Amino acid sequence: xxxxxxxxxxxxxxxxxxxxxxxxxxxxxxxxxxxxxxxxxxxxxxxxxxxxxxxxxxxxxxxxxxxxxxxxxxxxxxxxxxxxxxxxxxxxxxxxxxxxxxxxxxxxxxxxxxxxxxxxxxxxxxxxxxxxxxxxxxxxxxxxxxxxxxxxxxxxxxxxxxxxxxxxxxxxxxxxxxxxxxxxxxxxxxxxxxxxxxxxxxxxxxxxxxxxxxxxxxxxxxxxxxxxxxxxxxxxxxxxxxxxxxxxxxxxxxxxxxxxxxxxxxxxxxxxxxxxxxxxxxxxxxxxxxxxxxxxxxxxxxxxxxxxxxxxxxxxxxxxxxxxxxxxxxxxxxxxxxxxxxxxxx
DNA sequence: TCTGGGGTCCTAGGACCC
DNA sequence: TCTGGGGTCCTAGGACCC
Numbered sequence: 001x002x003x004x005x006x007x008x009x010x011x012x013x014x015x016x017x018x019x020x021x022x023x024x025x026x027x028x029x030x031x032x033x034x035x036x037x038x039x040x041x042x043x044x045x046x047x048x049x050x051x052x053x054x055x056x057x058x059x060x061x062x063x064x065x066x067x068x069x070x071x072x073x074x075x076x077x078x079x080x081x082x083x084x085x086x087x088x089x090x091x092x093x094x095x096x097x098x099x100x101x102x103x104x105x106x107x108x109x110x111x112x113x114x115x116x117x118x119x120x121x122x123x124x125x126x127x128x129x130x131x132x133x134x135x136x137x138x139x140x141x142x143x144x145x146x147x148x149x150x151x152x153x154x155x156x157x158x159x160x161x162x163x164x165x166x167x168x169x170x171x172x173x174x175x176x177x178x179x180x181x182x183x184x185x186x187x188x189x190x191x192x193x194x195x196x197x198x199x200x201x202x203x204x205x206x207x208x209x210x211x212x213x214x215x216x217x218x219x220x221x222x223x224x225x226x227x228x229x230x231x232x233x234x235x236x237x238x239x240x241x242x243x244x245x246x247x248x249x250x251x252x253x254x255x256x257x258x259x260x261x262x263x264x265x266x267x268x269x270x271x272x273x274x275x276x277x278x279x280x281x282x283x284x285x286x287x288x289x290x291x292x293x294x295x296x297x298x299x300x301x302x303x304x305x306x307x308x309x310x311x312x313x314x315x316x317x318x319x320x321x322x323x324x325x326x327x328x329x330x331x332x333x334x335x336x337x338x339x340x341x342x343x344x345x346x
Numbered sequence: 347t348c349t350g351g352g353g354t355c356c357t358a359g360g361a362c363c364c
Numbered sequence: 365t366c367t368g369g370g371g372t373c374c375t376a377g378g379a380c381c382c
Contacts, residue, residue, distance in 0.1 A: 013382095033350075034350070041347090041348090042348090042349085042350075043350070044349075044350045044351090045350090046350080046351085059382090060349085060350080061347095061349095062347060062348070062349070062350095064347055064348095065347050065348090067347095068347070078350095078351090080351095080352095104382090105353090105381080105382050106382075107382075108382075181380095181381085182379095182380070182381085183380090184379060184380050184381080185379090185380095186378080186379060186380085187379075187380085215356090215357075217356085217357095218356085218357095241353080242353085242354070242355095243352090243353070243354085244352085244353085245351085245352060245353075246351085246352085247350085247351065247352080248351095249349095249350060249351085284375095294348095294349070297376080297377085298375095298376070298377075299375085299376080300374090300375065300376080301375090302373095302374075302375090335349095336350090338351085338352095340352095340353095
């Protein structure tokens with residue numbers, strides 16, 4: 001028997017859930033995001049169906065751009081409770097297999113399995129998810145989380161693929177370093193500036209040569225990742241939120257201090273109510289303000305009286321945190337306010 | 347046709363204490 | 365007379381992911 005890590009990744013998850021309850025949409029371009037009105041500004045695509053992606057629609061793209069690229073698309077509002085429910089059904093199916101299960105967001109999971117035939121296991125899992133939830137997924141098989149994750153990308157949509165440290169160089173070496181899981185745009189840009197373009201380039205770089213730009217630990221991690229090394233442990237402990245936040249982007253900028261404070265207070269109260277309903281206590285309150293310039297400072301304060309469930313205290317603290325900002329006089333235009341509560345471990 | 351929302355983790359600097 | 369080193373707490377910001 002051998003230890004394998006599998007990564008299960010649902011195909012176009014949010015769009016697929018919508019199609020499931022509106023079968024007439026199957027095969028059509030579907031775009032989910034915001035309130036579903038592509039005529040309104042400041043809303044972006046959460047997920048596009050493959051049919052919409054074929055027209056160049058991408059997640060994160062403004063809905064208006066999506067509507068322009070794909071006028072025949074069906075636009076739907078985002079419905080998180082529906083996706084949460086569908087996700088729970090998928091995870092319940094996965095949990096019935098003799099594996100270690102780590103839920104990794106709505107539409108992803110890592111599975112750790114002791115088996116001699118991981119591909120057969122992957123096929124059984126894919127079939128079970130499809131039969132029990134009518135949702136299609138890709139399954140990546142790897143010797144660690146990184147290889148499993150990338151294997152799933154190769155498998156998408158709806159397939160099964162195996163990738164290990166042995167096959168990694170041939171499969172990944174020529175790809176841009178930016179394709180690596182954990183390497184975002186900022187890191188990619190720095191790497192390019194250092195002459196490191198591909199995964200193979202990065203794999204062949206001495207960590208010391210990168211430490212100046214990224215720090216020792218991150219440099220080490222980058223090079224190891226480029227060589228296909230990753231975590232092999234699958235953590236089965238249920239996920240426990242460390243924070244919870246809510247933010248609102250306004251259709252039109254706010255320039256009135258009382259209006260800004262009113263939104264912060266309302267967000268803080270609503271958030272506090274959610275957190276308390278979950279049986280958690282708040283340790284810190286953070287406030288985020290995004291100006292029209294897109295500069296987005298954040299301020300945070302620890303609750304004076306210690307962890308609390310007192311909504312008045314949470315709201316009061318949020319307003320005190322807001323006072324730490326220099327909003328300008330008169331206030332500079334604000335396009336977003338957000339409130340985050342940090343939570344005491346249960 | 348300007349750029350959502352909800353998360354996690356890491357680093358770094360200053361305050362404060364010994 | 366002006367200079368240590370370590371440890372912890374706190375806050376701000378960066379970066380990434382789904």
